[in-house]
Amino acid sequence: xxxxxxxxxxxxxxxxxxxxxxxxxxxxxxxxxxxxxxxxxxxxxxxxxxxxxxxxxxxxxxxxxxxxxxxxxxxxxxxxxxxxxxxxxxxxxxxxxxxxxxxxxxxxxxxxxxxxxxxxxxxxxxxxxxxxxxxxxxxxxxxxxxxxxxxxxxxxxxxxxxxxxxxxxxxxxxxxxxxxxxxxxxxxxxxxxxxxxxxxxxxxxxxxxxxxxxxxxxxxxxxxxxxxxxxxxxxxxxxxxxxxxxxxxxxxxxxxxxxxxxxxxxxxxxxxxxxxxxxxxxxxxxxxxxxxxxxxxxxxxxxxxxxxxxxxxxxxxxxxxxxxxxxxxxxxxxxxxxxxxxxxxxxxxxxxxxxxxxxxxxxxxxxxxxxxxxxxxxxxxxxxxxxxxxxxxxxxxxxxxxxxxxxxxxxxxxxxxxxxxxxxxxxxxxxxxxxxxxxxxxxxxxxxxxxxxxxxxxxxxxxxxxxxxxxxxxxxxxxxxxxxxxxxxxxxxxxxxxxxxxxxxxxxxxxxxxxxxxxxxxxxxxxxxxxxxxxxxxxxxxxxxxxxxxxxxxxxxxxxxxxxxxxxxxxxxxxxxxxxxxxxxxxxxxxxxxxxxxxxxxxxxxxxxxxxxxxxxxxxxxxxxxxxxxxxxxxxxxxxxxxxxxxxxxxxxxxxxxxxxxxxxxxxxxxxxxxxxxxxxxxxxxxxxxxxxxxxxxxxxxxxxxxxxxxxxxx
Numbered sequence: 001x002x003x004x005x006x007x008x009x010x011x012x013x014x015x016x017x018x019x020x021x022x023x024x025x026x027x028x029x030x031x032x033x034x035x036x037x038x039x040x041x042x043x044x045x046x047x048x049x050x051x052x053x054x055x056x057x058x059x060x061x062x063x064x065x066x067x068x069x070x071x072x073x074x075x076x077x078x079x080x081x082x083x084x085x086x087x088x089x090x091x092x093x094x095x096x097x098x099x100x101x102x103x104x105x106x107x108x109x110x111x112x113x114x115x116x117x118x119x120x121x122x123x124x125x126x127x128x129x130x131x132x133x134x135x136x137x138x139x140x141x142x143x144x145x146x147x148x149x150x151x152x153x154x155x156x157x158x159x160x161x162x163x164x165x166x167x168x169x170x171x172x173x174x175x176x177x178x179x180x181x182x183x184x185x186x187x188x189x190x191x192x193x194x195x196x197x198x199x200x201x202x203x204x205x206x207x208x209x210x211x212x213x214x215x216x217x218x219x220x221x222x223x224x225x226x227x228x229x230x231x232x233x234x235x236x237x238x239x240x241x242x243x244x245x246x247x248x249x250x251x252x253x254x255x256x257x258x259x260x261x262x263x264x265x266x267x268x269x270x271x272x273x274x275x276x277x278x279x280x281x282x283x284x285x286x287x288x289x290x291x292x293x294x295x296x297x298x299x300x301x302x303x304x305x306x307x308x309x310x311x312x313x314x315x316x317x318x319x320x321x322x323x324x325x326x327x328x329x330x331x332x333x334x335x336x337x338x339x340x341x342x343x344x345x346x347x348x349x350x351x352x353x354x355x356x357x358x359x360x361x362x363x364x365x366x367x368x369x370x371x372x373x374x375x376x377x378x379x380x381x382x383x384x385x386x387x388x389x390x391x392x393x394x395x396x397x398x399x400x401x402x403x404x405x406x407x408x409x410x411x412x413x414x415x416x417x418x419x420x421x422x423x424x425x426x427x428x429x430x431x432x433x434x435x436x437x438x439x440x441x442x443x444x445x446x447x448x449x450x451x452x453x454x455x456x457x458x459x460x461x462x463x464x465x466x467x468x469x470x471x472x473x474x475x476x477x478x479x480x481x482x483x484x485x486x487x488x489x490x491x492x493x494x495x496x497x498x499x500x501x502x503x504x505x506x507x508x509x510x511x512x513x514x515x516x517x518x519x520x521x522x523x524x525x526x527x528x529x530x531x532x533x534x535x536x537x538x539x540x541x542x543x544x545x546x547x548x549x550x551x552x553x554x555x556x557x558x559x560x561x562x563x564x565x566x567x568x569x570x571x572x573x574x575x576x577x578x579x580x581x582x583x584x585x586x587x588x589x590x591x592x593x594x595x596x597x598x599x600x601x602x603x604x605x606x607x608x609x610x611x612x613x614x615x616x617x618x619x620x621x622x623x624x625x626x627x628x629x630x631x632x633x634x635x636x637x638x639x640x641x642x643x644x645x646x647x648x649x650x651x652x653x654x655x656x657x658x659x660x661x662x663x664x665x666x667x668x669x670x671x672x673x674x675x676x677x678x679x680x681x682x683x684x685x686x687x688x689x690x691x692x693x694x695x696x697x698x699x700x701x702x703x704x705x706x707x708x709x710x711x712x713x714x715x
Contacts, residue, residue: 021063023083025092026056027071033519035096038073039230042066043080053603055562071096121145121204128196130601133611133655135674138199138223139169139179139192144595144611146524146553146569147206147219149588151618151651152685153701155180155192159206159219160528161549161573161588165494166218166505168209172225172304174337174354174377175214175399177494181286181312193308193333195261197246198292200226207511207528208469208485211455212381212393212439215467217491217507217532225292225306229257231715239709240270242286251295255302259292265312270707277680277703279317282326286312302341309334318364319699321414321637322689327364333357347384353377365416368408376400389443396458399433401502403495415632429495431502434458447475462504465490480516485509493534505534520559527552542643546578547586553593563602569595577644584643585619592616606660613655617648617684626693635692648684648698653677666714673708680704 027038034056041049042062049070052058060069062083072078076096086092123141128134134141139155142148149158156164156179169179171194181191202223209220233248242265250257265286271278288310295303311332318327335356342349354377362369381395405427410416439453455467469487476482486509493503511528532547555569571593575586594614601607621643626635640646659672677683683701690696 021088022059022061023069023086023088023092024057024059025094027052027058027073027094027096028056030095030097035073035076038071038076038096040069040071043068043070121147121206123202123204125196125199125201128199128202130599130607133597133613135191136196137191138194138196138202139221141202142204142221144567144569144597145204145206146555146571146593146595147204147526149571149573149590149593151588151615157219157221158588159204160530160551160553161547161575161586162218162507162530162532166216166491166507166532167220168214168216168218168491169221169223170213171223172306172337172339173213173350173352173379173381176335177356177373177375177401178358181310193288193310194223195246195290197248197261198225198259198290198306200224206526207509207513207530208471208487209489210439210451211437211453211467211469211487211489212395214397214399215433215435215455215490217489217505217534225294225304227294228255229259233713233715235711235713237709237711240273240707241265241267241284255294256296257294260290262289263287270705274705277705280319282315282317284312284314286310288312300342300344302339302343304337304339304341306337307334308336319686319688320416322635322691322693323365323416324688325365325416325418327362329360329362331358331360333359347382350379350381350383352379352381365418366408366410366420366422367416370406372404374402386440391441392439394438395436397433397435397437399431399435401431403427403429405429405495405500412629412632412636414637415634417634420632420634425500427495427500429501431461431492433460433492435460449473461502462492465504465506479518480514483511483513483515485511485513503534505532507532522557523555525552525554542579544577544579545581547575548578549573549575549586549588563600565599565601567595567597579643585645587619587644589619589644590616603661606658608658609656611655611657613651613653615651617650619644619647620687622646623689623693623696637689637693648687651683651701652679652681653683653701654679654681668713670711670713671708672711673706675704675706677702677704 027035029035034052036052036056038052038056039049040051040058040060050058050060067083069081069083070078071081071094073096079094079096081092128138128141129136131141131144133144137155139157142157143150147159149161150156157167157169158164159167169176179192179194181193202221205220205222207219209216213220213222229248229250232250233246235246237244242263244261244263246261248257248259263286265284267284271281271283288308290308292306293304297303313328313330315326315328317324335354337352337354340351356373356375358373360371377397377399379395379397381393383391383393386392405425407425408422409425411421411423435455435457437453437455439451441449441451443449450472452470453468457464467487467489469485471483471485474482489507489509491505493499493505495501507530509528509530511526513526514524516523528551530549533545551571551573553569553571555567557565557567559565571590573588573590573593575589576583577586592615596612597609599607599609622640622645623637624640625638627638629636654677656675656678659670662669680703682703684698685701686699688697688699
C-alpha cells in the first residue's frame with residue numbers, strides 16, 4: 001500500500017495567493033465537458049496562477065495591475081483574455097478548442113501507439129489516482145475494469161479468463177516480465193513496480209492486442225511515460241508501511257525534465273495495527289529508487305532514460321494441502337529502459353532498448369528456490385503516414401532471456417514437509433526471439449477505421465509460427481462506437497518447477513465490443529470467445545491442453561448530483577479446459593463477476609469511495625481419500641477424476657477509502673485512510689487438509705485491515 005493516494009495531491013493542488021481582486025469562472029470543452037487541471041495564470045506572472053477543479057471551476061486572486069489572463073491545457077489551443085474588458089463580479093466561461101495539427105502535435109502523435117484506437121480502455125494518471133481499488137498502483141487499477149478476471153487479490157493482470165502469465169506488460173516499447181513486487185512462487189504480487197507519477201497513459205487491450213507491441217496470447221497493457229512536465233514538484237509521504245520522496249524538475253522551457261523518487265517500506269506499524277486479521281504475514285521490507293530523464297535534443301530527436309532498482313523481502317506462514325510452515329523470500333532487481341525517438345512530418349522512428357536483472361531466493365520447509373534472471377531487448381519501429389488516411393508501422397525486435405534455476409524441489413508435489421524427499425534441479429535456460437512485424441491502420445471514412453497486422457519469428461527455438469490480426473472500428477454516433485477484432489497470437493510460458501522450459505503458447509481470439517460515452521454517463525459491453533493452447537500446467541497435478549472461454553461483460557457509469565458518481569460492472573464467463581482429451585470446468589468459470597463503486601468527490605471537503613467485489617468461489621479438484629506411502633512416511637492424496645468439480649465459497653468484499661485535501665499558502669497536504677474488507681468477510685482462498693486428508697478446513701484471503709498516511713507537496 002506504499003503508493004495509495006500518495007499522488008492525489010498532484011491532482012488537487014493549485015496556487016492561491018492573496019490579491020486585491022478575485023476572478024472566478026469555468027473552463028470547458030466545446031460540448032460543455034468541464035476540463036480538470038487546466039492552467040489559469042496572469043501573462044506577466046505565470047507562477048501566480050491556479051488550475052481548475054473537477055468541475056472545471058477556478059478562483060484566482062490577482063493584483064489589479066495584471067491585464068492579461070492565459071488559459072491553457074495540453075492538447076488544446078491556449079486563450080488569452082484582457083481583464084480590463086471583463087467584470088470580476090461575473091464568472092467567466094472559457095471554452096477551449098482542440099489544438100490544430102502542427103509539427104509539435106504531429107511529433108507527439110507520432111509517438112502514440114498506432115493501434116491505440118482499438119484498445120478497450122485507456123487510463124491516464126488521473127484515472128489511476130482516483131481509482132477506488134488501485135491504491136495508487138497502475139496494474140491494480142485494472143482490477144476494477146469489467147475485463148479483469150484477477151481472483152487472487154494480486155496486481156498481476158488476468159484479462160478475460162486468461163492467466164496472468166499470458167498477458168504482456170510493455171513500458172515505453174519494452175516488455176516487462178514479472179511486473180510485480182513481493183512476487184511469490186506463482187509469480188503473484190501485491191503491487192506492481194510502476195510509479196504512477198511517471199505515467200502519462202495506459203492502454204489496456206483485453207482482447208486481440210496489437211502486434212506492434214510484441215506477441216501476447218492474452219491481453220496487453222501498454223504504458224507510456226510523460227512527454228512533458230507541467231511544473232516542478234517536491235513531495236514527501238509517510239504512512240503505516242513506510243515513507244517516500246518524489247522530485248520533478250524541468251530542465252528547460254521545452255519538454256526536457258527529470259524525475260526521481262525513492263521509498264522505504266517497513267511492516268511494524270501496519271502489522272501491529274492489523275495483527276489479529278493478518279496472522280500469516282510476519283513481516284516485509286523494501287527499498288526502491290527510480291529515475292526518469294527526458295531530453296528534447298533538438299526539433300526532431302528525443303531521448304528518454306528510465307532506471308529502477310529495488311531490494312525487497314517478506315516472511316509469512318504458507319499453507320498447502322496438508323502442511324503449513326514459515327516461508328521467506330528475498331529479491332533484488334534492476335532494470336533500465338532507453339528510448340531514442342526521431343519525429344518528422346514523414347514519420348516516427350523509435351529505437352527502444354531495455355535491460356533487466358534480478359536475483360530471488362525463496363525457502364519453505366523442504367523447498368529451496370534460487371533464480372537469476374537476465375533480459376536484454378532491442379526494438380526498432382518505424383511509423384509513417386503512407387497516404388492521407390493510411391498509417392503503417394513496421395519493425396524488428398530482439399528479445400533475449402536467460403534464467404538460472406538452482407532449486408531443491410519436492411519429489412511429490414503434495415509433500416513439502418522438512419523431512420519429505422527432494423531432488424536438486426540445476427537448469428540454465430535461455431530464449432532468443434527475433435521477430436519482424438507489420439501493421440496498418442486505414443481511416444476509410446470519418447466514422448470507419450480498419451486495421452490489420454502480422455508478426456513472425458526470424459529465429460526462435462520453437463520453429464516458425466505466424467501471428468496475425470484484424471480489427472474494425474465504426475463510429476455509430478458522436479458518442480458511441482463498435483469494435484470488432486479477431487486474430488491468432490503466440491507467446492512463451494514462464495519456466496516453473498514442474499515445467500522448467502520455455503514453451504510456445506498460442507491463442508485464437510474474437511471480440512465484439514460496444515462503447516458509449518456521454519458527459520454524465522457511459523456504458524461498455526463486450527462479447528468474446530477465445531481458444532488457448534500450449535500445454536498449460538496446473539500445480540504439477542495435471543496439464544491443461546486447451547482452454548476454451550466464452551465471455552459476456554457489461555459496465556455502466558453515471559454521475560449523480562454534483563459530486564456523486566456510481567459505476568457498476570458484471571461479467572459472465574463459461575470456461576472449459578481439456579485434459580487428456582476430456583473436458584472439465586475451467587479455473588475461471590464464473591456465472592457472475594460483479595464490481596460496484598460509489599464515490600463522493602468534493603475538492604473542498606473530502607473524497608470517499610465504497611467498493612464492492614463479488615464472484616463465485618474458484619473451482620478446485622476435491623480429494624476423495626488417501627493412501628499411506630512408505631517412502632514418504634506419510635499420506636498421498638487421491639484426487640477426484642472429475643477435475644474442478646467443487647468450488648470454494650463465494651467471494652464478497654467491501655472496501656472503504658477516504659481522503660481529505662488541505663491547501664495552504666505554499667504547500668498542500670493530503671490525509672488518507674482505508675479499510676479493506678470492511679465487513680471482515682472470510683473469503684476462502686484455498687482448502688487445507690489434516691495429515692491423512694480425512695478432514696479439511698479453509699485458508700482465507702486477508703481479513704479486515706486498516707491503512708492511513710499523509711502526503712506533503714511543495715510546488
